[in-house]
Amino acid sequence: MTAPANFNGQLPTIDPDDTAMLLIDHQSGLFQTVGDMEMTRLRANAGALAKVASLANIPVITTASVPQGPNGPLIPEIHENAPHAQYVARTGQINAWDNPDFVEAVKATGKNTLIIAGTITSVCMAFPSISAVHEGYKVFAVIDASGTYSKMAQEITLARVVQAGVVPIDTGAVLSELQRTWNRDDAQEWAGAYSDVFPPYQLLIESYMKAQDVVKNNETLDSQR
Amino acid sequence: MTAPANFNGQLPTIDPDDTAMLLIDHQSGLFQTVGDMEMTRLRANAGALAKVASLANIPVITTASVPQGPNGPLIPEIHENAPHAQYVARTGQINAWDNPDFVEAVKATGKNTLIIAGTITSVCMAFPSISAVHEGYKVFAVIDASGTYSKMAQEITLARVVQAGVVPIDTGAVLSELQRTWNRDDAQEWAGAYSDVFPPYQLLIESYMKAQDVVKNNETLDSQR
C-alpha cells in the first residue's frame, strides 16, 4: 500500500508527543559526496532539525558509519544543537536498522512515529525508513536534510520511499509541524530556526526592525536631509 | 488510499458549482523566501486565481500568518481581484485548518470541493490540504500558485499531498477547468486571465490583431514601399 503506512485512518501529520528523531550519518566525508543540493543548505537543515528537536522535547538518536575512516566524523552541530541526543555506534552495518543496539534505542523511546534524515539519502535514510515502516512505525523522511550523490538519485529515492509508505517531508515542514503555533513563549527561538532553513527570513527580520525603528526614533531619510 | 480522495468514483475534476477557493498566506514577506519559482510568476498566478474565482462566482476565503510581523501584509491584488473574498484572521496557528473560525468559514460555504493555494507550499498549502482531505473534502492543491523555499521542497510536497489523496493541479488547469468553454459571453475576460498565467498569450493576441488589421486596412508592408 502506498498511502502513508501505519496511520490507520489517522491524519498523516506529525504528533510531537509520539515522535522520535533519527539523525543518521551526517559526516564530514560523506557530505563531500553530496550532489543533489548545496552542502551548506544540507548542513544548515540538519542542524535545524536537531535544534527544533530540543525545542519540542523530542528524543533524538544519532549514529555514524565508520567515523574513523574516510567517511569522517559527525558534524558537531548535531549534538551541540541537541545535547540530549543519544549516539549509537554501529559495527559496520550500512542500514542502521540492521544494528540491534540502534533498533533497541528506538524502541526504548516508546514512540510510534519517526522523523528520519540521513546522508546519503538513497542509503542511510532510505533503508532505515523502509525497515521502520515494515516494523509498524509511522515514518517521515526528511529528504532535504539528507543529501545524496545526484539529483537523479534523490528523485529515485523519493519515489521509492513513497512507494513503501513513508511520508516524504521537507525540513521547513518539519519545523512548522512541530511548532504548530506562533502563539507560544519560545516563538523567537523557532524564528531563529527558520532563518537557518530559509535564510531570507533573517533579512526580513532585519528590514522589519529597522523600518519600525525609523518610526519610533523619528529618523529622517538620508535622501531628505 | 492515494487515488483522489473523497471522489467515490466521480470524475476527479473540478465542479464549479460545488467548489470554494482558499487563498492562504500570500504575503509580501513570505514571497521573499520563495525559491522554487520566479516570484513574479507566483504573484501573477495567485492574482489570476482570485480573478477567475470572481468570473466563476466561486466563494473565496483568505487568511494570513501574523501579517503584523516580518511575514508582511497580503498582496493587495488578491482582494482587488476577488472583492467578494472573506478574510479570516488567525491567532497564531500555522495550519489554517487549526483555526476554528477558518474551518467554520469553509463549512459555511456549503461546498464539498476546495481549491487551495498557499505560501509556503510545504506548510501553508500542504497542511490545510491534508487536513481537509481527512475531513472528507475533495481537494485540488494549486502548486504553482503557492511557492516554497526550494525546488526540492516543492517536489517533496507534491509527493506528500498526492500520497494523502489531494489532487495536484497547476494554475492554468484551474482556469480551464472553471471556464470549460470559449463559447460564453465573458470569453474575453478569461483570455485576460490566461495572459497573466502564460504571458506569451498577450503577444499572440497583439500579433493576431495586427495581422488581421493589415488585411482589413490594406496596409502595405514597409519593405514593399
Place this chain on the structure above:
Amino acid sequence: MTAPANFNGQLPTIDPDDTAMLLIDHQSGLFQTVGDMEMTRLRANAGALAKVASLANIPVITTASVPQGPNGPLIPEIHENAPHAQYVARTGQINAWDNPDFVEAVKATGKNTLIIAGTITSVCMAFPSISAVHEGYKVFAVIDASGTYSKMAQEITLARVVQAGVVPIDTGAVLSELQRTWNRDDAQEWAGAYSDVFPPYQLLIESYMKAQDVVKNNETLDSQR
C-alpha cells in the same frame, strides 16, 4: 485506484491492434506558450507520433481549439504524416471530451486503448485523458509530445494523471511499443522516426555507413596519404 486503470490484470503496455491515437490542439499559437520543453523537440515528437500511427495502421483523431483565433492553425505535419487522420471541429469546449462529435469519433474506432497527446499538457492532454479513463478506456498519455507553459506545470500534470490511473509514456517508448521488433520489412521507416525523436541517431547512421564504406572501398585515411 492509481494503478494503470482499466487493465484488469493485463500487461500495462500498448496493444497496437486495440489502439487509437488522439492528437489534440497542436497549434502554432499554443506552441508559442510552451515552456517545459524545447518547442522544436515537441514539434518533432508530435510529428513522429503521426508518422508511426501511419506505419502501424492505427486510427488517428485530431482536433483544434478555435484555430481561427490566436491559438492558430494545427501544425501541418500532423495531417501530412497521418493522411488517414480524421479532424473533428469543436464548438468552443476546452476539454475535447466535452464535445460529443469527438467522443463519437473515438467510439467509432472500436478501440479500447487510447494514446493521447495534446498542447497544452495540463489542459488539452490531461482533461480528455482523465475523462477517457473514467469512461473505461486504457489511456497512455504522451507527456513529451504535448507541451505546457512551465516545467512545474508539467510535473504537476504528470502526478495528476498518474493519480487518475493514466499510464504516462514518452514519445520514444510509444514508437518502440508500436514497432515491437526490428525484424520487419519497414524497419528503415521506423529508424527514420527515431531520428526525429532522438536526433543523434541520424549521426550514428551517417557514421556507421561511412565506416563501412571505408572498408568496402578500401579508402586510405587522409592522415596516411
Place this chain on the structure above:
Amino acid sequence: MTAPANFNGQLPTIDPDDTAMLLIDHQSGLFQTVGDMEMTRLRANAGALAKVASLANIPVITTASVPQGPNGPLIPEIHENAPHAQYVARTGQINAWDNPDFVEAVKATGKNTLIIAGTITSVCMAFPSISAVHEGYKVFAVIDASGTYSKMAQEITLARVVQAGVVPIDTGAVLSELQRTWNRDDAQEWAGAYSDVFPPYQLLIESYMKAQDVVKNNETLDSQR
C-alpha cells in the same frame, strides 16, 4: 580600440543632458523568438526604459522592422510610457542605421550620446550600435532590454559590441545613471520604475509600509491576541 569609444578621456558614464534613446524593433512577433531571457522581463525592461526617458526628459526614437508582417507591431507600452517618442518607419533595412530617415532623426536631437536597445540583440541592437560608434557617437547598449534567440548569441554579441567600443549596460544601471540621486521631487516615480526592473522591490515597499503602519497604529500581532 576596445576602450569606450569616442569618450576622449571623459568619464564613460551617461550624461543625461547629452543623450538620446533609441528603442528598436520591440515587436510582438520578434519577442516570441527571444531565448536568452524571460520575455516578461524583457518586456518590463523595455517599458521601464521608455518610462525613465520621460522622467529624465530624454528624446526617444523608435522604429520597427516590417510591422505589417510576422514580426508584429511594436509593444504598445513603449509609446504609452514615452508619449514624446518619435516613430520612424523604415523601408525594409535590417540595420536601422541604414535608413536615412532614422539617422536624420538621431542627428536632429543634437545629442552625442546614445542609449540603444533593440530586439533582436545580435542584429537590431548590435548593428546600429556599431554603426553609431563608427560615426562618432558614445553608445550605451542595453543588453537586457533587447533579447535574442539564445544565451550564446547574447554572449557573442556582448563580446562583439564591447570589441567595437560600445559601452555595455544593463537596464538597472541605465535607470540609476539617469536618476543620479534619491534627493529629488519625483523620487517615487523612479521607485516605480525600479519595481518594473527588479520586482522584489515592490515587496520591499509593501513590507516596509506595513511594518511602519503596525507601529503607527499600535497594532497587536495576531499571534499575541
Place this chain on the structure above:
Amino acid sequence: MTAPANFNGQLPTIDPDDTAMLLIDHQSGLFQTVGDMEMTRLRANAGALAKVASLANIPVITTASVPQGPNGPLIPEIHENAPHAQYVARTGQINAWDNPDFVEAVKATGKNTLIIAGTITSVCMAFPSISAVHEGYKVFAVIDASGTYSKMAQEITLARVVQAGVVPIDTGAVLSELQRTWNRDDAQEWAGAYSDVFPPYQLLIESYMKAQDVVKNNETLDSQR
C-alpha cells in the same frame, strides 16, 4: 497495484541470495543518444553494477539490440567486470522479454528478484521490468544505470514503472543493499566500486591516507619549514 509488486508483505529490499541482474543494451551507439545524465556517469554506473554482481556472486544476463548496426557493440567493461555474465543474442525484439531465449535464461537462474538496467531507460529497461513484474518477479529498476534521451523521458519512465509496481532504485543503493556491511573481508573492493559511483570518494581516501601518513611519518607542514 502501485505498491512494490510481488513482495507479499515482505520487506521491499534486495535479498542477494534470491537475485539475478539483467544488463540490457549498454551499447556504444545507444550511449550517444543519452540526454538525461552525463554519459560518463552512466558508463561508470553500469560498470559498477557488473563489478558488484561479481563481488556478491549474483548471476548476470546481458543482451544487445542489433549490435551489428548503428546501435553499436556492448561496452566492454560489462563483461570484463562480470566475467561470469551470460550473453543472450536476440533476433530483433525491442523488449528483451519478448525473446524466448532471454526469458529462459532468467528462469534458469531460479531467482525471484531481478535487478534491471538498460539503455534506453524508457524502452530497454522499462519494457522488460514491466513484463517481469507481470510474470511475478520482484523487480528493482536501476534508473541511473540506464540512460534515455531526455530528463523528461526519464521522469515519465520513473512514474510509469512505479505505477506498474517496479521498485525504483539508484546505483549507489544497489551497491549498499548488496554489500550490507563494511565488516567483511572484501570491504576494500566495495570501496573501489563506490569510487566509480560517487567519484569524490576517491579524493576522500587520498586525503585520509595522506593525513594519517603525516602523523605516522612526523612530516612538517611546508608552511612551517
Place this chain on the structure above:
Amino acid sequence: MTAPANFNGQLPTIDPDDTAMLLIDHQSGLFQTVGDMEMTRLRANAGALAKVASLANIPVITTASVPQGPNGPLIPEIHENAPHAQYVARTGQINAWDNPDFVEAVKATGKNTLIIAGTITSVCMAFPSISAVHEGYKVFAVIDASGTYSKMAQEITLARVVQAGVVPIDTGAVLSELQRTWNRDDAQEWAGAYSDVFPPYQLLIESYMKAQDVVKNNETLDSQR
C-alpha cells in the same frame, strides 16, 4: 591589438562583396562530442550558413579532418545547401590553415574578409581564425555554428579569439548582415533561413497567414458557431 583586426578604421561589419566563407570539419562523429549547444541547433545553424552563402553568392570552402576515421563524414546538407562549395582534403593537419591547398583555395577567392565556422570550436574554428588574422584577413568567427565539448571551452575560446582580433558573431547576425534588407526579390528564401536559425519564426508565419486567411475568407470562430 584586441580591436577588430585588419579593419584599419573601416566599419567592422561584413561586406558581402569582399567575403568568403570557410566551413570546417562539420562531421557526424565530431558532432557527437559537442556539449556547448544542442547538436540539432548546431546542425541547423551550419546548414543555414551554407544556404545564405548561396543566396548571397559568397564563395564557400569546406574541408574535413580524416573523414575516413571515427570523426565521420561531413554532414551532407553543407554541400547540398551550397552546391558551389569547394572541398579541400587535408593530409592530417589539425589546423586547416597548416594545409597549403586550403590556404591556396582561400587566396584564390580574392576576398579579404572570412566568415569561419568549424567543429570543434576551440580547435577547428579557433586555429584557422587566429592564423587568418595573422595573415591580414578580417575574420568573423561564427561561434554558434561551430560547437565544442563544453560550455566552458566555448567561453574560453570566445575570449581567446576576441583577444586575437577576430570578430565574434552569431549565426543570426551573419544572416542579417548578408541580407541587409527585406526589400529584395528573394526575401522569402531568407525568411526560410531564419526559420532554421530561430525556429519560432516558422510558427509566427503559420499564425500570421492563418489570421489573415480568417479575415479574407470570413471564417467564423469555432467558439461562435
Place this chain on the structure above:
Amino acid sequence: MTAPANFNGQLPTIDPDDTAMLLIDHQSGLFQTVGDMEMTRLRANAGALAKVASLANIPVITTASVPQGPNGPLIPEIHENAPHAQYVARTGQINAWDNPDFVEAVKATGKNTLIIAGTITSVCMAFPSISAVHEGYKVFAVIDASGTYSKMAQEITLARVVQAGVVPIDTGAVLSELQRTWNRDDAQEWAGAYSDVFPPYQLLIESYMKAQDVVKNNETLDSQR
C-alpha cells in the same frame, strides 16, 4: 584603455600596504533583490572581506543608500568583522563617489589602490569603480561580494568595468592576495575566512583532524570491532 588602469607597468595585483577597501550598500532590503548568486554566499563573501581587512590592517569605508527606507540597514557583520571601518552617510546620491564626504574619506586614507564591493553590482559597485579609475586609482572590483538582479546584469557589468580599466576579482582571490603566505602566525584566522568563502573547506579540516586523531589515539574502525 582596457588594460588594468593606472598601474603604469606595475604588476596588476594588490599591494596590501597601498590599499583601502570600500564596502557599499550591503543592505538587507537590497539583498532581497539579488538574483545573480545565492544571497547566503553573497552575505558570507561580504563578511569575509571585512574580516580579512581587519587581519591585513586595511582601512575600510562603508556607506548605505537611504538605510531608513525600503533598502534596509547594513547587514551587521560588516562592522562586526571590521570594527575599525568608517561609516559615511550619503544624502541620496546613488553613486557613492558623487558624495563629497565619501570621496574625502577615501582620499584621507592616502592609499592608491581600492578594493570595491557593493550591492547592487551594476550600480553601487560599478559607478564608484569607474569613477575611481577616472580619478587615477587602481581599482579591484569584487564581483561576487556585490550582487545584482540577474546573471545577465552581472555579466554585462563585468564587461563594462573591465572595459573601463577596473581589475575584476573574486572574493577568494582577494583573500589570497592579501594573505600571500601560510607561513604567518595568524594562519588559522585566514583559514577561517576561507571556510566562509568556500564552505567545503570546513569539512576538509574536520575530516583531516579526525583522520589524524584516529592514528594518534589508536582508534579501531567501528567495522573492525
Place this chain on the structure above:
Amino acid sequence: MTAPANFNGQLPTIDPDDTAMLLIDHQSGLFQTVGDMEMTRLRANAGALAKVASLANIPVITTASVPQGPNGPLIPEIHENAPHAQYVARTGQINAWDNPDFVEAVKATGKNTLIIAGTITSVCMAFPSISAVHEGYKVFAVIDASGTYSKMAQEITLARVVQAGVVPIDTGAVLSELQRTWNRDDAQEWAGAYSDVFPPYQLLIESYMKAQDVVKNNETLDSQR
C-alpha cells in the same frame, strides 16, 4: 595591454619547442572545493595535460600548497603521466611565483612560453600567470584544467587574466596545438588523450571499429537472422 602579451607580432599559438608546462596545486583536498566544473572532468583534464606533455617532450614543473595539511596530496596521475616532471616544494607561499625555487626551475627550462594550470583557478593559476606575463613570458592559462569554487569566480578570473595579457585556452585546444597533425607515428596515443578530454570519443572509436568488423567478418544483423 590586453592583446596576447609578449608575442611581439608573432602568431599567438603554442610553439612546442619553446614551451614548458606548470601544473600547480592539483591536490585532493582542494579538488573538493571546486564548483565551476565537474571534478571528474577537471581530474581527467589535468591528467591529460601531463600525458601530452610527455608525448610532446615538454618540461613539466609541479608544486603543491602545504600538501601535509587539509589541502591534501597531489593527485597521483600527474606524475604517473609525466614521469619526467620536476616537483618543487614551496614554503607557504600562495603564489607559486613568489617561491624562488619555483621561478628558478622555470627559468632553468630555457623556455619562453608557459602552459599553466592550477587549482584553484582564481588563485593558484591566476597569480603565477599574471606574474609570468609581467616577467616577459608568453602565457597560456588552461582554465578547464584548473577549477575554482564557483562558475562566477571562474568567469571573473577569465576576464582578469585576459586583461593582463594571458592567452586563455581550454584543454582540448592545448592537445591539438601540441599535436598539430594526425600524420604522426604516435597518433594512437594522442587519440587516447582526446578520449580523456571528451569522453564520447571513446564511443566513436568503439562504434567505428565494430561497424568495420561487421563488414570484414560478413556478420549478419541479429534482426535479420
